Amino acid sequence: MTEDNAILVGNKPFMNYITAIVMQFATKNASEVVVKARGNLINSAVDASMVASKRFLEGKVKVKNVVINSEEVTNREGKKRNISSIEITLEKV
Amino acid sequence: MTEDNAILVGNKPFMNYITAIVMQFATKNASEVVVKARGNLINSAVDASMVASKRFLEGKVKVKNVVINSEEVTNREGKKRNISSIEITLEKV
Numbered sequence: 001m002t003e004d005n006a007i008l009v010g011n012k013p014f015m016n017y018i019t020a021i022v023m024q025f026a027t028k029n030a031s032e033v034v035v036k037a038r039g040n041l042i043n044s045a046v047d048a049s050m051v052a053s054k055r056f057l058e059g060k061v062k063v064k065n066v067v068i069n070s071e072e073v074t075n076r077e078g079k080k081r082n083i084s085s086i087e088i089t090l091e092k093v
Numbered sequence: 094m095t096e097d098n099a100i101l102v103g104n105k106p107f108m109n110y111i112t113a114i115v116m117q118f119a120t121k122n123a124s125e126v127v128v129k130a131r132g133n134l135i136n137s138a139v140d141a142s143m144v145a146s147k148r149f150l151e152g153k154v155k156v157k158n159v160v161i162n163s164e165e166v167t168n169r170e171g172k173k174r175n176i177s178s179i180e181i182t183l184e185k186v
Contacts, residue, residue: 042136046177050163054175066159068181070143082147084139088161 005030009037009045017044021052025061025092032064035088038071042086049088064091098123102130102138110137114145118154118185125157128181131164135179142181157184 005028007020017035024030037045053061067087074080098121100113110128117123130138146154160180167173 040136042139043133043177046135046161046179047163049161050175050177054163063161066161068139068142068156068159070140070147082143084136084143086139 005032006034006036009035009041009048011041014044014048017048018052018056021048021090022056025057025090030092032089032091035090036086038085039083042084045086045088049090053090060093061090062093064089098125099127099129102128102134102141104134107137107141110141111145111149114141114183115149118150118183123185125182125184128183129179131178132176135177138179138181142183146183153186154183155186157182 005024007017007024009017021033021035024033035045035049049063053063066089068084069087070082070084072080073083098117100110100117102110114126114128117126128138128142142156146156159182161177162180163175163177165173166176
């Protein structure tokens with residue numbers, strides 16, 4: 001699997017990420033796609049993964065693995081804080 | 094494992110959930126604790142699990158398993174919609 005199959009969920013419209021997941025499987029023929037997010041966007045990564053796997057790619061794609069973690073980041077004021085992250089691996093059934 | 098070891102993350106102050114996790118392991122001697130949340134509270138469940146396992150119970154507790162899902166719920170207006178959920182199982186090292 002290459003890094004091309006990783007999708008980082010950000011602040012774009014929600015549907016963009018679902019489309020990106022579906023496109024990776026449908027047109028790029030990926031066997032796995034990793035959906036990543038940090039902080040408040042963790043919800044969106046879970047939502048996008050669920051909508052893609054249960055609605056758009058129902059019966060074709062399922063959740064293989066979910067990993068949560070936290071990492072120390074330095075904000076613009078120079079303060080260090082921990083931010084949680086998630087990596088959801090979806091795979092072809 | 095009994096259902097006593099499940100913690101549902103809601104809208105209470107964040108620290109309550111961390112305390113609940115730590116208490117289950119430290120005073121109730123649980124071998125596993127399941128942290129659950131739905132919708133927008135998924136972030137908080139991940140944050141609470143990370144703070145509990147990496148700061149308060151560092152080296153003593155780790156993430157065993159993470160499951161994401163979605164379920165159909167009916168809101169107050171009688172409309173059906175899908176809501177994502179997460180279940181994070183923490184275990185004693």
